[in-house]
Amino acid sequence: MNGSAGDADLTVGIVGSGVMGAGIAQIAAAAGLEVRLVDAREGAADRAVDEVRARFARLVEKSRMSAEAAEAAGQRLQAAPAVSDLADAQLVIEAIVEDLEVKQALFRELEAVVAADCILATNTSSLSVTAIASVLAQPERMAGFHFFNPVPLMKVVEVIDGVLTEDSTCEQLMQLARRMGHTPVRAADSPGFLINHAGRGLGTEGLRVLEEGIADVVTIDRIMREGAGFRMGPFELFDLTGLDVSHPVMESIYNQFYQDPRYRPSHETRRRLAAGLLGRKSGRGFYDYPQGKQQVPEEPPVPEQLPAQVWISPVVEDGARQVVDLLRRGNVTIDAGERPAGEVLCVVTPVGQDVSSAAVAQGLDARRCVGIDTLFGLQHRRTLMVSPVTSPEYVAQAQALFASDGVPVSVVRDSPGFVAQRVVAMIVNIACEIAQRRIATPGDIDRAVTLGLGYPQGPLAMGDAIGPARVLAILRGLERYYGDPRYRPSGWLTRRAQLGVSLLTTD
Ligand SMILES: NC(=O)c1ccc[n+]([C@@H]2O[C@H](COP(=O)([O-])OP(=O)(O)OC[C@H]3O[C@@H](n4cnc5c(N)ncnc54)[C@H](O)[C@@H]3O)[C@@H](O)[C@H]2O)c1
The missing domain is CATH 1.10.1040.50 (N-(1-d-carboxylethyl)-l-norvaline Dehydrogenase; domain 2)
Structure with missing residues (x-):
C-alpha cells in the first residue's frame, strides 16, 4: 500500500457489494478511507452505496455519528462500474461469492489492473487463502481479511497468512483494521482459520x-x-x-x-x-x-420430599467442600461418617467420571448415588447426574435437596464429565491445539473467541480458571471411557498441566 494506514487519502476497492462488502465499505468509509464498491450485478453497487448512506443517516438520528461525519463518510463511498476502475486503489478487498474458481478469476483480473504494491485481500470464510493466491504472479501481497457479520458490530477481523504471504502484507492489514475500529487477530491459513x-x-x-x-x-x-x-x-x-x-x-x-x-x-x-x-x-x-418467537418448555416441577440424611463423598476434595458448605446452610442432616450409613442419599462430585464408575470405584451402593457438577460453582444452576440404577426415590430426594434454596436443578443421565465439564474441556482442548499448531498466538486465540463467539472468557483463560490439570483429567476420563481419540488431549494442554503453568504460556 502506498502511504501508511493513517493517511486520509487511502483508496480501498471492495469487490462484491453484498452483506459483507457493504459492511466493510461502511466501516472503511467511516474510518476516513476512500472506498470504491464494485459488483458484477447491474445496479447492486449503487444500491449498496445508498444503503450504507442510509445507515449513516440512522446513526446520526441516534446521535452516534455527527451529521458532518456522516456526510463526509457518505461522500467517500462511491460505486464504481468495473474492476478496471480500481487501478489507483492501494488495497482491494474481495467479498464475492464463495467459489474458488470465481475468486481466482477475479484476482487474476485485479492483478492486471492494480499497481505492483497494491495489497489484495479476500474475505473468504472457508476457502484456502493460499489456494486463491496461487493464481497470482505476486502471491506475497495477498492475505485473508476475514470479517464477521454484521461487520460494524462484530469488532474482530482475522488477518490470514497464506503460505506465501509476506509479513508486511499482514502487518498493513492489521494497522488498517485498527484504524477501522476493529481488533485484528492473526492466523495461519488453515481449516476454519481461528474463530470458526x-x-x-x-x-x-x-x-x-x-x-x-x-x-x-x-x-x-x-x-x-x-x-x-x-x-x-x-x-x-x-x-x-x-x-x-x-x-x-x-x-x-x-x-x-x-x-x-x-x-x-x-x-x-x-x-x-x-x-x-x-x-x-x-x-x-x-x-x-x-x-x-422461540418456544421453550417449562422447567419440570421440583419434588418436595427431602432426604432424611445425606452423605457426601470426600474423594474429590474441592467438590465435597462446596457441597458441604451449601448443605450446611439448609436443614438437612449430613452423615459425617467415613462410609455412608443405612439408607442415606450418597452424593459424589466426579470430575471426568460418570456416577456408575465413581460408585463402583468407591464401593458405594449405586442405587443411592447421585452426582453433582461442582466445576462451575453451585450458584446459578446445578446439574445432577444419575446412574442407570439410581432409584427414582433418591433422584427425587436429591432434586428436592439441591433445589430447596430456589436455584434450578437439571438432571442428566450418566456421562463422564456431566454436560458442561465435557463441552468446556473440548473447547479448551481445541483452543490448545490451535496454539500447539501455531495457527495463532494464545493472546489472539482468547481475544478472537471472546469478540467473535461471545464466550464469557477466552478458551485458554477458561481452562486456566478451571485448572489445566482438571481439564486434562476430564479429557483423560472421556478418552478412557469411550476409547475415542476424539478426546485425546492436546500436547499444549498436557505439558502445561504437567508443569503447573497457565495455558497462555508460550514457548
Ligand atoms: N455472510 C456472512 O456471514 C459471511 C461472513 C464472513 C465471510 N463471508 C464471506 O464473504 C464473501 C461474501 O459473502 P456475502 O454474504 O457478502 O455474499 P452476498 O451473496 O451477500 O454478496 C456477494 C456479492 O458478490 C457479487 N458477486 C458475485 N460474483 C462476483 C464477481 N465475480 N464479481 C463481482 N461481484 C460478484 C454478487 O452480485 C453479490 O452482490 C464470501 O466469500 C463469504 O464466504 C460471509
Whole structure:
C-alpha cells in the first residue's frame, strides 16, 4: 500500500457489494478511507452505496455519528462500474461469492489492473487463502481479511497468512483494521482459520451429549447458559445460524483436517437438515418458533420430599467442600461418617467420571448415588447426574435437596464429565491445539473467541480458571471411557498441566 494506514487519502476497492462488502465499505468509509464498491450485478453497487448512506443517516438520528461525519463518510463511498476502475486503489478487498474458481478469476483480473504494491485481500470464510493466491504472479501481497457479520458490530477481523504471504502484507492489514475500529487477530491459513476452528467444541460436543441421550436439547442449553455462563447454548446457536450453514461448516472443517475425530460432526444435524428443520429461518429447528418467537418448555416441577440424611463423598476434595458448605446452610442432616450409613442419599462430585464408575470405584451402593457438577460453582444452576440404577426415590430426594434454596436443578443421565465439564474441556482442548499448531498466538486465540463467539472468557483463560490439570483429567476420563481419540488431549494442554503453568504460556 502506498502511504501508511493513517493517511486520509487511502483508496480501498471492495469487490462484491453484498452483506459483507457493504459492511466493510461502511466501516472503511467511516474510518476516513476512500472506498470504491464494485459488483458484477447491474445496479447492486449503487444500491449498496445508498444503503450504507442510509445507515449513516440512522446513526446520526441516534446521535452516534455527527451529521458532518456522516456526510463526509457518505461522500467517500462511491460505486464504481468495473474492476478496471480500481487501478489507483492501494488495497482491494474481495467479498464475492464463495467459489474458488470465481475468486481466482477475479484476482487474476485485479492483478492486471492494480499497481505492483497494491495489497489484495479476500474475505473468504472457508476457502484456502493460499489456494486463491496461487493464481497470482505476486502471491506475497495477498492475505485473508476475514470479517464477521454484521461487520460494524462484530469488532474482530482475522488477518490470514497464506503460505506465501509476506509479513508486511499482514502487518498493513492489521494497522488498517485498527484504524477501522476493529481488533485484528492473526492466523495461519488453515481449516476454519481461528474463530470458526475454535467454535467447533460447543456444537459438536453438545450434539454428542444429545445423541447419546444424556440430556435433551433444552437441558443442555440451560446447563451451558446458566451453569457454565455461555450467552447461548449449542442448540440455540444452531437455530440462530441455521443448519444449512452450520452443518456444512462442521463437515468441511472435519474433512479438511482429514477426519480428525476431534471435529467429527453428527448425523443428527444431517438428518435435521434433510428434514428442513433449519432453525429460526424456517420456523422450526431444535426449538419451535411460532410467529418467530422461540418456544421453550417449562422447567419440570421440583419434588418436595427431602432426604432424611445425606452423605457426601470426600474423594474429590474441592467438590465435597462446596457441597458441604451449601448443605450446611439448609436443614438437612449430613452423615459425617467415613462410609455412608443405612439408607442415606450418597452424593459424589466426579470430575471426568460418570456416577456408575465413581460408585463402583468407591464401593458405594449405586442405587443411592447421585452426582453433582461442582466445576462451575453451585450458584446459578446445578446439574445432577444419575446412574442407570439410581432409584427414582433418591433422584427425587436429591432434586428436592439441591433445589430447596430456589436455584434450578437439571438432571442428566450418566456421562463422564456431566454436560458442561465435557463441552468446556473440548473447547479448551481445541483452543490448545490451535496454539500447539501455531495457527495463532494464545493472546489472539482468547481475544478472537471472546469478540467473535461471545464466550464469557477466552478458551485458554477458561481452562486456566478451571485448572489445566482438571481439564486434562476430564479429557483423560472421556478418552478412557469411550476409547475415542476424539478426546485425546492436546500436547499444549498436557505439558502445561504437567508443569503447573497457565495455558497462555508460550514457548
Ligand atoms: N455472510 C456472512 O456471514 C459471511 C461472513 C464472513 C465471510 N463471508 C464471506 O464473504 C464473501 C461474501 O459473502 P456475502 O454474504 O457478502 O455474499 P452476498 O451473496 O451477500 O454478496 C456477494 C456479492 O458478490 C457479487 N458477486 C458475485 N460474483 C462476483 C464477481 N465475480 N464479481 C463481482 N461481484 C460478484 C454478487 O452480485 C453479490 O452482490 C464470501 O466469500 C463469504 O464466504 C460471509
